[in-house]
Amino acid sequence: MKRFKLYIIIGVVLLIIAILFKTCSGRATIKVYTDVVAYRSVLETVNASGKIQPETEIKISSDVSGEITEMYVKEGQHVKKGDLLCRIKPDNYESLLQRAQASVKSTQAGLKSTLALLDQAKASFENARLIYERQKSLFENKLIAQQDFEAALTQYKSAEANVKSIESNVLSATYGIEGNEAALKEARNNLEKTFIYAPADATISKLSVEQGERVVGVSGMSGTELMRLANLNEMEVSVEINEIDIVKIHLKDSAIVDVEAYPNERIRGIVTEIANSSQNTSSLEQVTNFVVKVRLIQESYRHLSVAQEQSPFRPGMSASVSIMTRFKSKCLSVPIQAVISRNWNADTIKKQIQKSTESNLGVFIILNNKPVLKPVKTGIQDAQFIELTAGLKAGETIIAGPFDALNETLKPQSEIEIVEKDAFLNPSEKP
Numbered sequence: 001m002k003r004f005k006l007y008i009i010i011g012v013v014l015l016i017i018a019i020l021f022k023t024c025s026g027r028a029t030i031k032v033y034t035d036v037v038a039y040r041s042v043l044e045t046v047n048a049s050g051k052i053q054p055e056t057e058i059k060i061s062s063d064v065s066g067e068i069t070e071m072y073v074k075e076g077q078h079v080k081k082g083d084l085l086c087r088i089k090p091d092n093y094e095s096l097l098q099r100a101q102a103s104v105k106s107t108q109a110g111l112k113s114t115l116a117l118l119d120q121a122k123a124s125f126e127n128a129r130l131i132y133e134r135q136k137s138l139f140e141n142k143l144i145a146q147q148d149f150e151a152a153l154t155q156y157k158s159a160e161a162n163v164k165s166i167e168s169n170v171l172s173a174t175y176g177i178e179g180n181e182a183a184l185k186e187a188r189n190n191l192e193k194t195f196i197y198a199p200a201d202a203t204i205s206k207l208s209v210e211q212g213e214r215v216v217g218v219s220g221m222s223g224t225e226l227m228r229l230a231n232l233n234e235m236e237v238s239v240e241i242n243e244i245d246i247v248k249i250h251l252k253d254s255a256i257v258d259v260e261a262y263p264n265e266r267i268r269g270i271v272t273e274i275a276n277s278s279q280n281t282s283s284l285e286q287v288t289n290f291v292v293k294v295r296l297i298q299e300s301y302r303h304l305s306v307a308q309e310q311s312p313f314r315p316g317m318s319a320s321v322s323i324m325t326r327f328k329s330k331c332l333s334v335p336i337q338a339v340i341s342r343n344w345n346a347d348t349i350k351k352q353i354q355k356s357t358e359s360n361l362g363v364f365i366i367l368n369n370k371p372v373l374k375p376v377k378t379g380i381q382d383a384q385f386i387e388l389t390a391g392l393k394a395g396e397t398i399i400a401g402p403f404d405a406l407n408e409t410l411k412p413q414s415e416i417e418i419v420e421k422d423a424f425l426n427p428s429e430k431p
Contacts (some may be wrong), residue, residue: 031413033421034366035400037392040333044326044380048292050239052259052317054230055272055295057205061223062215068226070306079198079229080305082406085170086226088194088215097191100184107180111173119167127161132156202229205315232311235296237269237319240279240289248325249274254369255294255323259313268300271323294321326380332392333385338363339378340407363392364399364406371399372411 012075027261037051066088073085135152140142206228209215215224237257241249273293296313298305341360361378364371376391392398399406402424410416 004079028415029417030405030410031402031417031419031423032371032399032405032410033222033401033424034397034418035335037332037334037388037394037398038398039330039394040385041329042327042331042333042380042385043324043382043385044248045322045324045382046245047141047320047322048239048241049318049320050237051256051315052235052237052296053315054205054232055234055236057228057230057315058199058202059228060085060196060199060226061218062088062196062226063217063223064190065215066090066092066194066216067214068209068211071209073204073207073227075204075207075227077204078202079204080201081198083115083198085196085198086211087196090191090194093187093191093194097184097187100180100187103182104177107173111170111177114166114169114173118163121159121163121166125156125163128152128156128159135231144152165354174431177240191317198229199320200229203229203232203311205230205232230315232313233298233316235311235313236272237294237296237321239292239294241292243278243288243290246274246290246292249323250291250325253323253325255321257294258320258322259295260318260320262304262312265301265304267329268297269294269321270297271295292323294323314393328380328387331387332389332394333387334363334392334398335384335400336381336386337403337406338398339376340364363388364410365392366397366399366416366418369416371416373412 038282068086070087071085071210072087073079073083079085111123132152132155135144135149139146204227208225208227215226217223249271251271251274253271255271257267257269259265259267271292272295273291275291278288278290301312339361362373362375366372373427374391377389379387379389382388399410401421
């Protein structure tokens with residue numbers, strides 16, 4: 001019996017200890033650090049990664065098919081407009097040119113012969129006309145028989161028809177010459193096209209074929225790409241921007257470009273092109289992106305070009321771009337992580353936030369040494385601070401961290417202890 005009472009007493013004591021422990025733990029002090037609502041400069045940026053490419057890149061293809069017999073350039077070589085790049089084997093095109101020349105000469109000789117026949121036919125026609133007119137006069141005066149008159153008439157009409165026939169042959173021969181001359185011109189052009197010249201001052205950015213390879217001309221089809229020429233003095237970065245951020249970007253927006261190959265350099269850029277249509281993406285990803293091109297400003301990397309005596313950038317290099325979309329020199333702001341969005345258990349707080357702002361955002365201020373949630377509206381933001389357009393005023397003290405406390409444990413009227421921000425840094429992060 002005594003043992004049973006002892007068990008009951010022990011159980012009651014343990015229950016009291018558990019209740020006290022739970023009560024004490026519920027009132028555990030949460031360590032936080034603070035900041036103030038202040039006027040700061042906020043620069044909103046849109047960040048993306050992409051590849052460096054020339055602003056202008058020319059794909060060189062051959063207009064004629066054949067074997068490359070000579071290759072006069074190599075990748076990376078600088079060429080000037082009019083420089084000979086390579087040559088296609090000309091044998092077949094020389095043969096076609098000779099045939100075209102022979103055809104022109106043949107039709108010209110035929111025309112000359114036809115013109116001689118025309119002169120003869122015209123002379124015969126003139127003679128037949130004179131005889132016909134004389135016989136007609138005699139017939140009308142009844143000095144010759146009708147049979148003689150009809151013979152003269154027949155000869156006259158025959159001579160006239162012969163002239164018209166030969167004139168038609170002359171016209172046909174003329175057209176034949178024009179057609180053969182056009183074929184000759186085409187054959188001459190095709191022969192000239194076996195020589196591939198540089199269309200502009202540029203650098204060979206890509207060499208796709210080698211000497212001895214056969215290539216297909218572009219006539220009526222997609223021809224073989226021989227090489228690419230690019231102006232490496234005018235480079236750009238092509239990036240893909242999501243549909244949420246694309247509306248923030250405008251032509252001529254400034255940008256900062258970080259190139260992985262030059263980690264200590266910050267290259268200035270400017271937005272030169274914004275795609276109107278989205279990139280085709282997989283239906284499974286359900287991501288809509290738009291291509292934006294940022295020109296690299298030469299003055300910001302000229303020292304690199306001087307050091308290397310050539311363009312410091314090569315097509316395909318990786319780069320990160322920060323496009324500056326909006327800037328406010330004096331706007332009320334707080335650290336970004338101070339603005340939180342949580343589903344609070346307190347219905348009154350939740351309703352207050354929803355009434356004040358559609359985004360359900362709030363900031364903890366300190367009132368009588370207790371955290372109080374204040375609903376806010378926000379504007380632009382950068383990597384550190386976010387603009388407040390409503391809810392707080394300058395000079396108010398806010399709870400700025402740590403992150404896990406703001407987003408998980410901290411509640412209105414919680415017990416807090418204000419400490420320095422450095423207390424939350426790892427030893428390696430402390431100055």
